[in-house]
Amino acid sequence: MDDKPIDKQDILKELDELHSLDYDYADGRILGSMCTQAHPFAKEVYCKFLDTNLGDPGLFKGTKLIENKVIESIGKLLSLDKAYGNIVTGGTEANIMAIRAARNHARKYKGIVDGEIIIPDSAHFSFKKAADMLNLKIVEAKLDDDYKIDVDSVKEAISDKTVAIVAIAGTTELGLIDPIEEISEIAFENNIYFHVDAAFGGFSIPFLRDAGYGMPVFDFSLRGVCSITVDPHKMGLAPIPAGGIIFRKEEYLDVMAVDSPYLTVKTQSTIVGTRLGASSAATYAIMKYFGKDGYSKKAQELMDNTRFLAENLKGIGYDLVCEPELNIVAFNHPDMDAHELAQKLEDLDWKVSVAKCPVAIRIVLMNHIKITHLKELLEDLKELY
Ligand SMILES: *Cc1c(COP(=O)(O)O)cnc(C)c1O
Helix, strand or coil: CCCCCCCHHHHHHHHHHHHCCCCCHHHCCECCCCCCCCCHHHHHHHHHCCCCECCCCCCCHHHHHHHHHHHHHHHHHCCCCCCEEEEECCHHHHHHHHHHHHHHHHHHHHCCCCCEEEEECCCCCHHHHHHHHHCCEEEEECECCCCCECHHHHHHHCCCCEEEEEEEECCCCCCCECCHHHHHHHHHHCCCEEEEEECCCCCCHHHHHHCCCCCCCCCCCCCCEEEEEECCCCCCCCCCCCEEEEECCCHHHHCCCEECCCCCCCEECCCCCCCECHHHHHHHHHHHHHHHHHHHHHHHHHHHHHHHHHHHHHHHCCEECCCCCCCEEEEEECCECHHHHHHHHHHCCCECEEEECCEEEEEECCCCCCHHHHHHHHHHHHHHC
16 A cells, blocks of 8 residues: 555546456457446446445344345245345355255254255356355266256255255356256255256346246246345346345245344344445346336347347357257357367457357357347358358
């Protein structure tokens, strides 16, 4: 730190210079991110609530009510009348909370001490962090030929140490939806905690379903589902950081509660202590502002762009890894390695990402990517073919 105060203008100049090194969503060159520009109204609300701290809800009673309202409306979206949970920093924290709840529940009610979690090969890496922090062993369920969790391999993986099964509604790499209904029944029959990671799909599957897209059921209407992760900071268009963890029962929060002596509440179940009220307020505002109709329109636009890209890629001769179910297209050049193609696109100033399972270029059709950008991209891909 400098000894003497520095003039605001000088500080801003330095920060602006550094900020200018960042890619800007608006340029349409960011093709591999699951985040996007937040809606301006959500940002406006976010700024108003910057000083609120939900870690101490007795001091911020109004903001706590806002968080409760958001959890309630996300719960309703996921077919749950009375929802419990929190707005957290993102899918990672939400998943860690879910696994912590499952572990503590199994420890308390089943006496499991060295637990295991069953996750598909396609699971987000946040579950590796969760397993590491919570001292759980990961048992990987296989994927079937369509890159979805293989139901039989889940059955085989169950042991008397299993504390949770995880399935994904909108995988990070391919945007695919696992056979949640079947896994839900398996979990229910075996009395095992079942977590659905819908960090990516949560703010689109329900709207697409209502719009007539044949979407599978993935939510609390399935009796085995104990918790669901959804990320408002992805297709929800809320500012970063905003993740949501929704629990079916309050007891899942209770098993995580620790005493919080110096605060206005006696216990705390979240991982972090001091935490943003701004994320809850902004998420609340944007959900009200769009309503189901607004989100439905957005979700359909993204699917239109997805179809446009997928069809045109096929037209040029690229191979799709799978038919897209949500707004992700993964593809390969018939005889060029994906990493090599990624590098060539990078040289043309596209920011793409490469999926690992299977190796492929992966494009996430977020709201900042417009048809004009896709046309430019397709021109470049035609050249590279
Ligand atoms: C994005 C994503 C996550 C992680 O969310 P963060 O907000 O980056 O922490 C977890 N699971 C899935 C399926 C995701 O798509």
